Amino acid sequence: xxxxxxxxxxxxxxxxxxxxxxxxxxxxxxxxxxxxxxxxxxxxxxxxxxxxxxxxxxxxxxxxxxxxxxxxxxxxxxxxxxxxxxxxxxxxxxxxxxxxxxxxxxxxxxxxxxxxxxxxxxxxxxxxxxxxxxxxxxxxxxxxxxxxxxxxxxxxxxxxxxxxxxxxxxxxxxxxxxxxxxxxxxxxxxxxxxxxxxxxxxxxxxxxxxxxxxxxxxxxxxxxxxx
Numbered sequence: 452x453x454x455x456x457x458x459x460x461x462x463x464x465x466x467x468x469x470x471x472x473x474x475x476x477x478x479x480x481x482x483x484x485x486x487x488x489x490x491x492x493x494x495x496x497x498x499x500x501x502x503x504x505x506x507x508x509x510x511x512x513x514x515x516x517x518x519x520x521x522x523x524x525x526x527x528x529x530x531x532x533x534x535x536x537x538x539x540x541x542x543x544x545x546x547x548x549x550x551x552x553x554x555x556x557x558x559x560x561x562x563x564x565x566x567x568x569x570x571x572x573x574x575x576x577x578x579x580x581x582x583x584x585x586x587x588x589x590x591x592x593x594x595x596x597x598x599x600x601x602x603x604x605x606x607x608x609x610x611x612x613x614x615x616x617x618x619x620x621x622x623x624x625x626x627x628x629x630x631x632x633x634x635x636x637x638x639x640x641x642x643x644x645x646x647x648x649x650x651x652x653x654x655x656x657x658x659x660x661x662x663x664x665x666x667x668x669x670x671x672x673x674x675x676x677x678x
Contacts, residue, residue: 462511
């Protein structure tokens with residue numbers, strides 16, 4: 452009678468992030484924590500099917516979306532979680548078998564939903580105010596001004612907003628609409644600064660500040676190295 456393979460000291464997590472990259476999915480701190488708590492088999496550099504087949508029997512979790520048929524899942528006796536990395540559920544996994552086996556299929560949709568919610572709000576503002584339409588009109592020298600240019604504009608503020616569906620995107624957009632605009636300088640409250648400092652060093656900008664050596668716009672809790 453053959454001896455069963457030894458159980459790894461720590462659960463094995465297979466990292467096969469394609470089409471994403473590991474550094475896009477994990478922060479440095481999160482990746483370190485993952486490696487501390489699990490045995491991580493990183494297949495980013497070698498995402499071949501042979502490499503995956505070799506580690507499947509020991510895998511506790513898979514971060515990625517490789518093809519997992521019922522036959523392949525039958526070789527994953529220790530698999531408990533499959534973490535999709537694109538926020539979708541491709542038909543390359545036998546989800547019915549996962550359900551029967553108690554394998555949790557997880558997605559990153561909530562993370563993507565935050566950015567898409569902001570994009571959706573931008574589209575709504577564009578429709579409400581005719582921003583891109585009037586930009587095209589201006590470029591074609593057909594622009595109109597004052598009431599003529601705003602005849603069909605509407606205010607989003609105070610309007611009823613209908614959401615078709617209330618999944619990851621709907622919930623994120625609902626939170627965004629309910630939260631109001633982001634605060635301007637939050638250390639604490641709002642404080643007056645000069646126009647130059649406001650333009651050259653807004654806290655949310657990530658470009659190098661041209662006046663970083665001389666301006667004093669940063670709150671005491673921040674440094675110019677944060678720019």
